[in-house]
Amino acid sequence: MQQQQQQHGQVDSFKKDREEWSDTAICALLDAYTEKFLQLNKGNLRGKHWQEVSNMVSMRCQGQKSMKTIEQCKNKVDSLKKRHKVERTRMENTGSTTSQWPWFSKVEQIVGSAPKLSVLLEDDTSMVIKPDKQKGAMRQRRPNCSLGFHTKTKILQPRWQRVLLKVSGDALAGDRVQNVDQKITLLVAKEVASAMRLGVEVAVVVGGGNFFRGANWVGTSGLDRASADHIGMMATMMNAVILQASFESVGIKARIQTSYTMTQVAEPFSSKKAIRHLEKGRVVIFGGGTGNPYFTTDTAAAIRAAELKAEIILKAANIDGVFDCDSNFLEHVSFRELAMKGLSALDAEAMSHCERHNIPVMLFNISEPGNVVKALTGERVGTLIDQTGKFV
Incomplete structure (x- = not known):
């Protein structure tokens, strides 16, 4: 009973x-x-x-x-x-x-x-x-439910644990109807979130060319190079705040760090604190470039990647990758070959820094859905640049 x-x-x-x-x-x-x-x-x-x-x-x-x-x-x-x-x-x-x-x-x-x-x-x-x-x-x-971020059935296995994503300002402008295309920022946020759910730690360096490009103003407007670069670095901070909001809208915590003094919107840059944020599952967004004129945000990405011990720099731009003089797409190329052919993916200072510190670079198109998460998890998208010029 x-x-x-x-x-x-x-x-x-x-x-x-x-x-x-x-x-x-x-x-x-x-x-x-x-x-x-x-x-x-x-x-x-x-x-x-x-x-x-x-x-x-x-x-x-x-x-x-x-x-x-x-x-x-x-x-x-x-x-x-x-x-x-x-x-x-x-x-x-x-x-x-x-x-x-x-x-x-x-x-x-x-x-x-x-x-x-x-x-x-x-x-x-x-x-x-x-x-x-x-x-x-x-x-x-399994039941008919998913994380709801993508539209293709595939299991992704992360190739890298910590990456630095360089997002150009021009790429955030999308079709250039306005300075920032919300569809692009949300696409980046969702795909970064997906990669983080795989255990990938993601730091972001963002450009500011969609708001202000200093090289176009130097001389003709009366601005000197240093002043124009400072305005450009402030433009990157606007993009950083926008990206932070996009990340948090999909449930990912994000912190902004900058070498500029902007305590209202960002923490002062600290490599140790940035690494701690990454280890706690947060995205760290670096705005303000290097904090110094005469250096591009590409160089800032190379420096931050070395400081954070990132395994690769992923440059998300509005182009598919690197093409040679005959318009042949280069899937994989070495730093030395790229320099010999007079081609560029990052500026010369950034490329030199990456080669010196053995940090590979992948250049890919940000506007193609799925490319960000593919790049973050190590799939072949765009052009890979490293010491050897051969996939491992």
């Missing part, structure tokens, strides 16, 4: 759980929790983080019977983790490589037994889990 009562109690509890947590709500919970979990570098969520998760779930589930409290979210995540552990044990005991439990793959991403989060580039109904050395590849079905 007691056993029957316990079984009835479990059934009632299961029914209540199903009433409180629809598939949409569970999907929203796992997406929100995973986002915060990776932003904290796989650290524990605290009170304010749980509040943000609760708010995101409730917002996604508007129109349902009840809003989700912090306690409900915590309890549901705990129960999903326990259910995952049971499912994992069952699969190991039976030698099965497939799970019929629809939430297995999503929970697998946050319990520590799976690789860092892979980004699905389409709202597809299948997911491929990275092959296990002993168990072999696992493939399973």
